Amino acid sequence: MNQECEDRLKNPAMEYYKHVYKDSKMWTPDEGSLEGKKVIVYGEQGYGDIIQFARYLPLLKEHGCEVAYHCPKPLHRLFKCLDVELLDKDNPDVPEHDYHILSMSLPFVSGQERTTDFPYLKVGEVADLEDNDSDVKKIGICWEGNPNHSQNESRNCPLEYFKVLESPYTKLIMLQKQIYTPELLQGCNDMDLYGHEIDDFYDTAKVINALDMVVTVDTAVLHLAGALGKLTYGLLNLEHDPRWDIETWYPSVVLVKLKTQNDWHAAFSTVVYMCTGLVTERDPDKDLVDDILGQSHV
Numbered sequence: 001m002n003q004e005c006e007d008r009l010k011n012p013a014m015e016y017y018k019h020v021y022k023d024s025k026m027w028t029p030d031e032g033s034l035e036g037k038k039v040i041v042y043g044e045q046g047y048g049d050i051i052q053f054a055r056y057l058p059l060l061k062e063h064g065c066e067v068a069y070h071c072p073k074p075l076h077r078l079f080k081c082l083d084v085e086l087l088d089k090d091n092p093d094v095p096e097h098d099y100h101i102l103s104m105s106l107p108f109v110s111g112q113e114r115t116t117d118f119p120y121l122k123v124g125e126v127a128d129l130e131d132n133d134s135d136v137k138k139i140g141i142c143w144e145g146n147p148n149h150s151q152n153e154s155r156n157c158p159l160e161y162f163k164v165l166e167s168p169y170t171k172l173i174m175l176q177k178q179i180y181t182p183e184l185l186q187g188c189n190d191m192d193l194y195g196h197e198i199d200d201f202y203d204t205a206k207v208i209n210a211l212d213m214v215v216t217v218d219t220a221v222l223h224l225a226g227a228l229g230k231l232t233y234g235l236l237n238l239e240h241d242p243r244w245d246i247e248t249w250y251p252s253v254v255l256v257k258l259k260t261q262n263d264w265h266a267a268f269s270t271v272v273y274m275c276t277g278l279v280t281e282r283d284p285d286k287d288l289v290d291d292i293l294g295q296s297h298v
Helices: 004-007 013-022 048-060 075-081 103-110 159-165 201-209 219-227 265-275 287-294
Strands: 038-044 068-072 085-088 098-102 137-140 170-174 215-216 232-236 253-257
Touching: 004 013, 004 287, 038 048, 038 103, 048 068, 048 075, 048 103, 048 219, 068 075, 075 085, 075 201, 098 103, 137 159, 137 219, 159 170, 159 265, 201 219, 215 219, 219 232, 232 265, 253 265
Parallel strands: 038 068, 038 098, 068 085, 137 170, 137 215, 215 232, 232 253
Antiparallel strands: none
């Protein structure tokens, strides 16, 4: 077991994993070939992390083994396209198997830091957003993430900053399953924000398929949109996971990293200009933003 893996196992969040797999053998290169073996991949950490490392499951199958992914139920419909057995993470009773592998160790098993097959998640359905006007660009937005995330408070963004994306030529679609922090809605009573029924990540993927682009602070949605190959602007506050400093996780994703904590005005100014290819030193006012978005083809 490499040192990084040993360090991860010290995290209190891994106690459930250690309990479930206490009698299971973790595969390492010293164990030899995986040909003909059954391997369970345990999905580590949050939804976004589990989506991020799902890209390696097809590479693992190329070793000639049967693969199961032990991950939360809200991801199961989404992951059906990967053609692996799906096990509910809430169920500690795992089937008989030869080895298990932690999902974040898959790059070392495959020998590849990143994969180049995009999109690696494919959802054939498209949500009906009841808007057939091709001149209106549909933008999916997320201004907050899972309240259970350790850094959620620092990454949440007041919804009012998304107002610069509103114009006669755009329609904002809420990608959050629910609103967790009502305080973030202050000053937004006049916003036209549309929603769609979302039960799990498959439903979210259907909505993303119907969009022109996504703008999000929620990294689970960021990972999902990137895995689906959708043009996405990910807004990262000053404190963010070091993995985002690797720029090529998703070719369709543009990361906007704040240079000052909570400087959302600068972040959204950047997004507006990047959407249009316009390079200028001026901060956009509302009229200019409407102008720019009206001419863009995002």
